[in-house]
Amino acid sequence: MKVSQYFQGQPCWVELASTDWAAAKGFYQALFGWQAFDLSMPDGHYTMLQIDNEDVAAMYQISASMGENIPTHWTVYFAVDDVDSSINDITAAGGQLLIGPHNVGDAGRMALFADQEGSRFAIWQAINHTGIKLAQVDNTLCWVELACRNIQQSEAFYCQSLGFNTQQSDMDGFTYTEWLVKNQPIGGMIEMTEEWGETPAHWMPYFMVASCDETAAKVAELGGKVCVPPTNIEKVGRFAVVNDPQGGVFSIITLQE
Secondary structure: OEOOOOOOOOEEEEEEEEOOHHHHHHHHHHHHOOEEEEEEEOOEEEEEEEEOOEEEEEEEEOOHHHOOOOOOEEEEEEEOOOHHHHHHHHHHOOOEEEEEEEEEOOOEEEEEEEOOOOOEEEEEEEOOOOOOOEOOOOOOEEEEEEEEOOHHHHHHHHHHHHOOEEEEEEEOOEEEEEEEEOOEEEEEEEEOOHHHOOOOOEEEEEEEOOOHHHHHHHHHHOOOEEEEEEEEEOOOEEEEEEEOOOOOEEEEEEEOO
């Protein structure tokens, strides 16, 4: 399904910052079958990742000018009606503005934030680029999930800053919080217990795949790592958490029909 518009609060873009852009590009092309279209930047390239010539994600090389010891990471972007107004809402709720606001050519306007626990996310006001052009298609973003240690604080923050609503679901014996936009689930939130160790709070992108098991095996074959092996989620599907060869963390899921 092609997407031509995103509403306030919907995940609209996902972007990889990599310590080895060239190797990462090869990995994701082999894993997801993405096409890659390179755009020149002062510090390298910004690569649009595509399916059937439709943009579904992007990646770029982490440069020295961005700072030292920055690990490979995915960033989730949320659509907003007005970036500047959203900055006021997010900072008033307790968020920290890290980068921006600034225009990205004539594509749109963005800003990058950290919430109270340090989870980073970006906002996007579309001008000529709406964001991910395909939905409900294999190898595209289908869900975003916040892993955090203070559920109540995070719920209040994102409801105030991005306009989310929430609902609670029973997931295999624990309560799972779903984020709603226009009464439709767009993501979720999970509490980080002691088992998570020192893992920082974060937003996790989920990519829909035809076979979780086959894709997880392919991740390993391509030099990545399977962190959480393929696991069933009752009434939802089968998922796994994986790393790309540079350490970028993401999830894959085969949804139950």
